[in-house]
Amino acid sequence: MINKSIFKEYDIRGKYPEEISDETAYALGVAFAKAIKGKKAVIGRDARTESEQVFWPLVAGMIKGGLKVYDLGVCATPELFFAVGSKKFPGGVMVTASHSPAGETGFKFCDSKGRVFGLINGKSQLEKPANKALGSIKPGIDFKAQSKSVDFLSVATEYKKFALSFIKPADVKDIKLVADASGGSGARLAEVIFDALPVDLKPINFRRDDKRFQHGPNPLLPENQKAASAQVKAQKADLGIIFDGDADRAIFIDEHGRFVQPYYINCLLAQIILSMKKGIIIVADARLNLAIDQVIKKNGGKILVHRSGYANFIRTMTAKKLLFGCENSGHFMFNFSFKDKGQFVYGDAVISILLVMKYLKQKKLKLSEAIKPFADAYSISGELNFKTANYDSIAAAAKKLFPAAKFSSIDGVSATAPDKSWFFNIRPSHTEPVIRLNIESTKPATSDKIKQQIIKLV
Numbered sequence: 340m341i342n343k344s345i346f347k348e349y350d351i352r353g354k355y356p357e358e359i360s361d362e363t364a365y366a367l368g369v370a371f372a373k374a375i376k377g378k379k380a381v382i383g384r385d386a387r388t389e390s391e392q393v394f395w396p397l398v399a400g401m402i403k404g405g406l407k408v409y410d411l412g413v414c415a416t417p418e419l420f421f422a423v424g425s426k427k428f429p430g431g432v433m434v435t436a437s438h439s440p441a442g443e444t445g446f447k448f449c450d451s452k453g454r455v456f457g458l459i460n461g462k463s464q465l466e467k468p469a470n471k472a473l474g475s476i477k478p479g480i481d482f483k484a485q486s487k488s489v490d491f492l493s494v495a496t497e498y499k500k501f502a503l504s505f506i507k508p509a510d511v512k513d514i515k516l517v518a519d520a521s522g523g524s525g526a527r528l529a530e531v532i533f534d535a536l537p538v539d540l541k542p543i544n545f546r547r548d549d550k551r552f553q554h555g556p557n558p559l560l561p562e563n564q565k566a567a568s569a570q571v572k573a574q575k576a577d578l579g580i581i582f583d584g585d586a587d588r589a590i591f592i593d594e595h596g597r598f599v600q601p602y603y604i605n606c607l608l609a610q611i612i613l614s615m616k617k618g619i620i621i622v623a624d625a626r627l628n629l630a631i632d633q634v635i636k637k638n639g640g641k642i643l644v645h646r647s648g649y650a651n652f653i654r655t656m657t658a659k660k661l662l663f664g665c666e667n668s669g670h671f672m673f674n675f676s677f678k679d680k681g682q683f684v685y686g687d688a689v690i691s692i693l694l695v696m697k698y699l700k701q702k703k704l705k706l707s708e709a710i711k712p713f714a715d716a717y718s719i720s721g722e723l724n725f726k727t728a729n730y731d732s733i734a735a736a737a738k739k740l741f742p743a744a745k746f747s748s749i750d751g752v753s754a755t756a757p758d759k760s761w762f763f764n765i766r767p768s769h770t771e772p773v774i775r776l777n778i779e780s781t782k783p784a785t786s787d788k789i790k791q792q793i794i795k796l797v
Contacts, residue, residue, distance in 0.1 A: 341470050343466070344358060345358050345363075346457070347445075348457050348459065348650065348651075349455065349458075350456075350649075351367070351445050351456070351461065352437070352445030352446075353443060353444070355392060355442065360393075362396070362476055363473070364393035364400065365399055365403075365472070365476060366473040366476070367400065367448075367465060368398065369401070369468065369472035370400075370404070370468035370469040371401060371456075371465065372401050374464040374468070375429045376429055377428070377429020378429070379407040379409065380407075380408060380432065381408075381423060382398065382401070383410075383411035383413070383422075383432075383524075384413055384435065385433070385437075385585045386523055386584075387443075389441075390444050393434060395485065397432065397434060397446070398482075398486070399480075399483075404472075407488075409428075409489070409491075410489045411493065411494065412493075414528070415524050415582075415586035416586060416587035417587055417688065418494055418528060419433040420683075420685035421497075421498050421687075422494045424685065430451060431448075432447065433446070434446055435524075437556070437583055437584055437585050437587070438555075438583040439556070439557075439584075448465070452657050452683065453653055454650070454654055455649060456650075457648075458769070459650070459651075496531075498528070498531075502532055503532070510697040511700055512537040512700070514539065514577050514578075514699070515538075515577050516538050516539065516541065516577065516580070517570045517571045517576045517580070518533065518541070518580055519542075519566060519570075519581040520543075520544050522546070522554075523582060524584070525583075525688075526542070526545035529545070530545070532689055539576075541574050543567065543570055544566065557583060557584075559590065564581060567580075569596065577705070578592060578593060578695075578706045588688055589669055589688035589692055591695070593705070593710075597707070599706065599710055600721065601667050601669045602627050602667050602713075602719055603710040603713045603714055604691075605624070605665035605671075607710055608663070608694065609621050609640070611698050612663050613635065613638035613640045619640055619662050620642070620643050620662075621642055621664065622645045622652055622656060622663070622672070623664070624647050625644045625764060626647055627762070628779065629779050630716060643659075645664070646749055646750040647666055647750055647766075648666075649666070649670055652664045652670070653672065653684050656672060667777075670686045671686060672687075695709075716781065717779050718780055719779045719786070723775070724774070725774050729797075730765075733793075733796050734752045734765055745757070750764065751764055751765050751766025751775075760780065760781045760782070761779065761781070761785050762780070763789055764776070774797070778790055
C-alpha cells in the first residue's frame with residue numbers, strides 16, 4: 340500500500356526509500372497518467388540524488404499508463420511549469436523535495452492548468468489507482484529500460500526570452516547581485532538569466548560539490564542565510580537572493596547583509612505590480628495581514644486574504660483569473676498569458692527578482708530603503724513554532740483572551756484589533772503536532788505582549 344503520510348497539502352513528499360520507494364514512484368506514475376486528460380507529459384527533477392533515483396521508476400510508470408514523456412533533465416521548478424503552460428502539455432511532474440532535508444524526495448504533479456495534485460485533490464485521484472498499480476509490479480522489473488522511450492526537451496532559451504520580456508537590460512545595469520543557489524537545481528537557470536543581463540553576478544553554491552559555502556536547501560533557516568549574507572557584505576553587493584532546492588522560492592538579503600522578511604518583499608511586489616496593473620485583486624497569505632492590506636489599498640488595489648499553500652493559491656488564482664499572489668514563505672505566484680494558449684498560473688522566483696531589481700534601479704533605492712516604510716509601520720514576529728497537539732483548545736482560549744478582536748478562520752484563527760494596531764494568526768501544522776504563531780503590530784512592545792500571552796496558553 341502507498342504510505343498515506345506522503346500526501347501533503349501542497350504536494351507529495353517523503354523519505355527515500357522508507358516512505359517513497361522506486362515501486363511507489365512507478366505506481367504514482369501509472370496513476371498520474373490516468374488522472375490527466377492527454378497522451379503526453381513533461382518531467383523535470385531537482386539536483387538531489389534521491390530525485391534521480393526515483394526518476395526512472397516514475398517515468399516507467401507514466402509510460403505504462405500510456406503517456407509519451409518529455410524530459411527536461413535537472414531543472415528549476417519554474418522551468419517545468421513554464422514548459423507545461425507554454426507547450427500546452429496535459430500535465431507535468433517536477434521530481435523534488437523542495438526545501439526538505441537530505442534523504443527526502445517528492446513529486447509536484449500538475450494538470451494542464453498548473454494546478455498541483457496535493458492532499459485535497461490529488462489523494463483521491465492518485466492513491467487508489469497507485470495502490471492498484473503497486474500490486475501489479477513484477478519482481479525484478481528494470482525501470483531504466485524505458486529510457487529509450489523518452490524525448491529530451493529544453494525550454495531554457497524560451498524561458499529566458501519570456502522572463503526578460505518583463506524588463507529592459509538598462510533597467511538593471513550595473514547592479515551587483517549575490518545569488519545563492521543552495522546547491523540546488525536553480526543554478527543553471529540563474530546563470531542563463533543573469534548572464535544575459537548587464538548584472539554583476541556573484542554566484543555561490545551553484546555546484547553541489549561547492550564545499551566552501553554549502554548549506555541546506557531551506558533559505559528561511561538562519562544558518563542557511565549566512566553564506567549569502569557574508570558575501571553581500573564582502574562584495575559590497577546591492578542585494579542578495581537565496582533560492583530553495585528547486586528554485587521556486589527566493590529569499591532576499593539587503594545591502595547590509597541582513598535577511599529581509601518575505602512579508603515585506605510581498606508588500607514591495609504588491610506596490611510594484613499595482614503600479615503596472617491598476618485596480619487589480621492581489622491574493623495575500625492569511626498569516627499576516629495589516630501591512631499588505633494597507634499597501635494594496637493605498638495603491639488602488641483590492642486584497643483577497645487566502646489560506647496559505649502553493650496549491651491553494653494556484654487553484655483560486657486560476658478559477659478567478661487573478662494576476663498576482665504572494666505567500667510569506669517566498670513564493671510569488673503569477674497568472675501569465677501565453678500567446679494563443681490562455682492563462683497559466685505558477686510560482687516564479689526569477690521574475691520576482693527582476694521586478695525588484697528594476698524598481699530599485701528606477702527609484703535609486705537600496706533594498707533596505709525600499710522596504711523601510713513597511714517595516715517601520717508594522718513589526719512582525721516571524722513564525723514562532725510550538726510543539727503541541729492541543730491546537731483546538733489553545734485557539735479557543737485565544738479567542739476568549741481577546742474578546743474585542745475581529746476573528747477570521749480562513750487559515751487557522753486570525754485576530755485583528757478593532758483599530759488594526761495589531762494582528763495575530765495561530766494555525767496547526769498540516770504534517771506534525773505543532774502550532775505556528777505569527778504576530779504583526781504597529782508597536783514591537785505590543786507584539787511581545789501578545790507573544791507572552793499566547794505562550795502562557797500553550
